[in-house]
Amino acid sequence: MRSELFGHVLFFISVLFWGTHCFAYDMKIDIRDVKTSAGIGYWYKQKEGLPLVSMTMAFKNAGFIYDPIDKKGLALLATSLISRGTTKDGESIAKLFQEKGKIFHVSVDSDNAYVTLKTLSENLDFALGLIGEVLVDSPIDEEVFVIEKECQKSDIRRDSSDPGPASA
Numbered sequence: 001m002r003s004e005l006f007g008h009v010l011f012f013i014s015v016l017f018w019g020t021h022c023f024a025y026d027m028k029i030d031i032r033d034v035k036t037s038a039g040i041g042y043w044y045k046q047k048e049g050l051p052l053v054s055m056t057m058a059f060k061n062a063g064f065i066y067d068p069i070d071k072k073g074l075a076l077l078a079t080s081l082i083s084r085g086t087t088k089d090g091e092s093i094a095k096l097f098q099e100k101g102k103i104f105h106v107s108v109d110s111d112n113a114y115v116t117l118k119t120l121s122e123n124l125d126f127a128l129g130l131i132g133e134v135l136v137d138s139p140i141d142e143e144v145f146v147i148e149k150e151c152q153k154s155d156i157r158r159d160s161s162d163p164g165p166a167s168a
Contacts (some may be wrong), residue, residue, distance in 0.1 A: 038136070051121045062113035073152040079108045080148050081140055083117070102127050104134075 031045045042057045064075040097104045102119040104127075115135070119127045 013027045015025055040077075052118070053121055053124050053127075054116075054118045056114050056116040059113040063109050063111040063113070065110040073156050075108045075113060076155075077148055077152045079106045079113055080152075081145065096130060097127075104131070 026049060029045060031043050033041065033043055035041045041060050043060070044055060044057065062078075067072070067074045102117065102123060105114075105116040107114045107116070115131060117127055117131060
């Protein structure tokens with residue numbers, strides 16, 4: 001029984017190691033590393049074919065691991081405010097994206113912040129203009145900022161008081 005289990009585990013590990021290597025060996029992904037005129041660095045990959053544009057901009061070193069110790073939650077707060085604050089209000093932005101069938105999403109992980117857009121090619125200029133407005137020209141409404149900040153503080157307090165599954 002024990003040797004049979006060992007055999008299954010060994011087989012699984014070998015499939016993971018050699019099987020995935022075989023599939024990924026010849027893949028060449030052209031990911032470009034560029035900077036905007038404002039000095040913001042991001043990566044992008046382009047694939048031709050469908051009349052659909054799906055893009056994710058990864059803003060390097062903008063993840064929550066880079067939050068200053070005394071400002072825990074800053075990256076998450078910033079990303080939550082991005083789609084809410086421009087010269088238009090958050091609901092207007094969401095409506096503009098929905099009217100032309102666009103998907104716009106902002107997220108953050110430990111290393112990077114991400115802006116994701118999916119739209120038809122014919123709507124790309126409009127969508128990029130709106131994203132530019134969201135990222136660059138976004139005066140934040142004080143009331144929205146206070147609400148989001150309090151939500152972040154509440155989440156941080158909840159997370160720090162929750163012992164998690166390790167205590168079970």
